[in-house]
Amino acid sequence: RKEVEQDPGPFNVPEGATVAFNCTYSNSASQSFFWYRQDCRKEPKLLMSVYSSGNEDGRFTAQLNRASQYISLLIRDSKLSDSATYLCVVSGNQAGTALIFGKGTTLSVSS
């Protein structure tokens, strides 16, 4: 199965910092891309979808580079509550196919 690779971190940053996570995927046929957030021993929760033109949701900005098969997530003005593991998630090319998860990047925001 094709893989999704992420820098595991941990990223330790102070409140207010800007932090960026990167992800690469190997299946060039992938059509859908997401960032999920997972708190310790909890279920993954959708943070945002990632669109080809890039998209922003408040302090979070996601970028996609299909040619390089690269996805990024930028978090501005980090909050203590942003501490979690961020999962890069990639789908196949048709409805119902499995989402493939990266192992995640751990973020710890301190005061």
Place this chain on the structure above:
Amino acid sequence: EPEVTQTPSHQVTQMGQEVILRCVPISNHLYFYWYRQILGQKVEFLVSFYNNEISEKSEIFDDQFSVERPDGSNFTLKIRSTKLEDSAMYFCASSQAQAGSPLHFGNGTRLTVT
């Protein structure tokens, strides 16, 4: 907001026993999934289910696993003869029909095989 619900939250069983994990997907979703996450490892796909049949499964989903939608609301994962290495968090998820829909996960069942 509608959510996926899973029961039980924690299941302890002895090696060789059968377990059934239960899920109620979001009511207007048509695709259903099981994933698992061994402690400290990544979320792994097991199986997807659509229109009352398996649409895709991973190499993890061998003959000891089965899924069923016994009625209009429940979606179950059965492990026939549990092994120690089946100990993990099992997540159910559902999505709407169209490609590109994100998955909505339940809060998981922690399975401990002793």
